[in-house]
Amino acid sequence: MIVVIGAGRIGGALHQRDPHQFALVDRQQGWELLEREPGEPILLAVRNDDLLAVLERVPERRRADLVFAQNGMLRPWLREHGLTEVTRGLLFVAVPTRGAPIEPGGESPFFGPHAATMVQAFTRVGLPAAVVSADAFAAVELEKLIWNCAFGLCCEAFDCDVGTVVRDHAEQLRALVAELLEVGAPALGVELELGPLVNRLCDYSRSIPSYRGAVKEWPWRNGWFVETAREQGRATPTHAQLLARVGRG
Known part of the structure; x- marks a missing residue:
């Protein structure tokens, strides 16, 4: 039980x-x-x-x-x-x-x-x-976290669903995912290739195209990336720009 x-x-x-x-x-x-x-x-x-x-x-x-x-x-x-x-x-x-x-x-x-x-x-x-394994879990953990944070932020910033993010905002999405990956991968000791990662995230979003994400649970999601990037001394301009657009800058 x-x-x-x-x-x-x-x-x-x-x-x-x-x-x-x-x-x-x-x-x-x-x-x-x-x-x-x-x-x-x-x-x-x-x-x-x-x-x-x-x-x-x-x-x-x-x-x-x-x-x-x-x-x-x-x-x-x-x-x-x-x-x-x-x-x-x-x-x-x-x-x-x-x-x-x-x-x-x-x-x-x-x-x-x-x-x-x-x-x-x-x-x-x-x-x-x-x-x-712990390593395999960390990889899935980071991938799911990036999906939640990237698509939640893009949905709110562009006032659209995840299907529209994939179709109309691919350039900003890829830049955002790249920044989050650069922060999250060393923090979790994970190696993920950017291209295949973006493809998987987009494929999943295409399977639920009408879903609308949002920036939420700040300290557990986007806020963690902000704080960790600061600790690493790493710039995340796309993340910062989109956060400012939704009033989180």
Whole structure:
């Protein structure tokens, strides 16, 4: 059994798909499940900004069982809270609205102590997943982060959907992705080729052309690139220009 903290879109949809496989903990109910003996995964299906409040309610002896599957750059936060050895995941699923069934997407990667258990649970309910190495996870983590940050910023800056970004703003997009890659790759110890990366990001966007991203979760996404570029002494003029255009300069 996987204990899922958070009754939002993802947590609720996993519980709906198989209530016996995914036991739900919401703001008021289910917390007694965390009093069980250590060894069962605890998937955190909450927003990044809610992580600290949730962590404070998790017994110390159960924190090694935590599974973090949030988007965004979690690594600094995990280091700060002594959680570098926990299980990580990235969910390639879609839940259009709260209460809607979960829709399988690509293969969701997991690594860490409970990776195999998470993959078994996901595949058992028809959600593709795989155990990956730390290096492989970092590469996917950076690629997904760049997609969220680049397309979110371009959608907001050009007031359009991701399909239009690919079609009408390819030059600015490539320059932006190049800058984010130059910042993120050394920070995560990852090597990704720019051309194939841009192609993959655009191919994915073409598969969901009407989706409109936005600049959000600032410290976990674009804000992390701004701060890391500053620490590296690296200029990111395209990123800065587009951020200024949306009032984040």
